[in-house]
Amino acid sequence: NAGVTQTPKFQVLKTGQSMTLQCAQDMNHEYMSWYRQDPGMGLRLIHYSVGAGITDQGEVPNGYNVSRSTTEDFPLRLLSAAPSQTSVYFCASSETSGRTQPQHFGDGTRLSIL
Amino acid sequence: GNSVTQMEGPVTLSEEAFLTINCTYTATGYPSLFWYVQYPGEGLQLLLKATKADDKGSNKGFEATYRKETTSFHLEKGSVQVSDSAVYFCALAYNNNDMRFGAGTRLTVKP
Numbered sequence: 001n002a003g004v005t006q007t008p009k010f011q012v013l014k015t016g017q018s019m020t021l022q023c024a025q026d027m028n029h030e031y032m033s034w035y036r037q038d039p040g041m042g043l044r045l046i047h048y049s050v051g052a053g054i055t056d057q058g059e060v061p062n063g064y065n066v067s068r069s070t071t072e073d074f075p076l077r078l079l080s081a082a083p084s085q086t087s088v089y090f091c092a093s094s095e096t097s098g099r100t101q102p103q104h105f106g107d108g109t110r111l112s113i114l
Numbered sequence: 115g116n117s118v119t120q121m122e123g124p125v126t127l128s129e130e131a132f133l134t135i136n137c138t139y140t141a142t143g144y145p146s147l148f149w150y151v152q153y154p155g156e157g158l159q160l161l162l163k164a165t166k167a168d169d170k171g172s173n174k175g176f177e178a179t180y181r182k183e184t185t186s187f188h189l190e191k192g193s194v195q196v197s198d199s200a201v202y203f204c205a206l207a208y209n210n211n212d213m214r215f216g217a218g219t220r221l222t223v224k225p
Contacts, residue, residue: 042215042216042217043203043215044215045213097209099146099207099209100163104160105158105159107156108156108157
């Protein structure tokens with residue numbers, strides 16, 4: 001059981017470049033989300049999806065796009081990378097968005113923007 | 115707004131020592147409370163949770179009790195091991211669209 005799989009694990013970009021961070025889950029979870037982790041700030045929600053075809057913004061959505069065409073996949077796109085987007089990015093999923101549902105996290109993508 | 119405050123780290127303990135990591139929260143209503151653990155190079159894993167006041171979550175020797183009167187959810191373990199070295203995050207949630215994490219507390223356990 002792979003759980004939540006993120007690729008790539010590491011990436012270095014130049015300012016202005018675009019890229020897509022991939023996320024896939026094999027647990028048939030309805031809810032998926034993207035967080036960024038910055039030192040001393042915990043995790044902050046970027047975007048989330050409550051099901052295929054449905055996405056919405058979290059706390060820090062600027063500069064990022066998402067789509068959810070299938071239950072399994074939830075890619076995160078950086079349209080024009082900026083140094084402020086240097087961070088560790090985590091994808092997570094849960095059965096539903098309910099308050100008692102724990103989230104399952106991928107191993108993260110460490111992204112550096114030069 | 116809703117928020118979580120954790121004790122600042124890093125915390126360094128000797129093996130078999132008692133562990134407490136403090137977590138307090140600010141919230142309206144009745145959120146669920148969670149502790150997640152992050153081992154080096156990995157994502158966060160659920161350690162334990164509590165969904166209502168006075169609930170005690172427990173797992174792998176760790177415990178935390180949801181205290182509404184003191185708005186706290188302190189993590190405790192009676193005897194830590196080297197393998198417990200990790201970063202621990204306290205979190206609250208009304209739903210997963212509004213999950214708030216603390217800044218994390220790094221624990222190092224020395225043999």
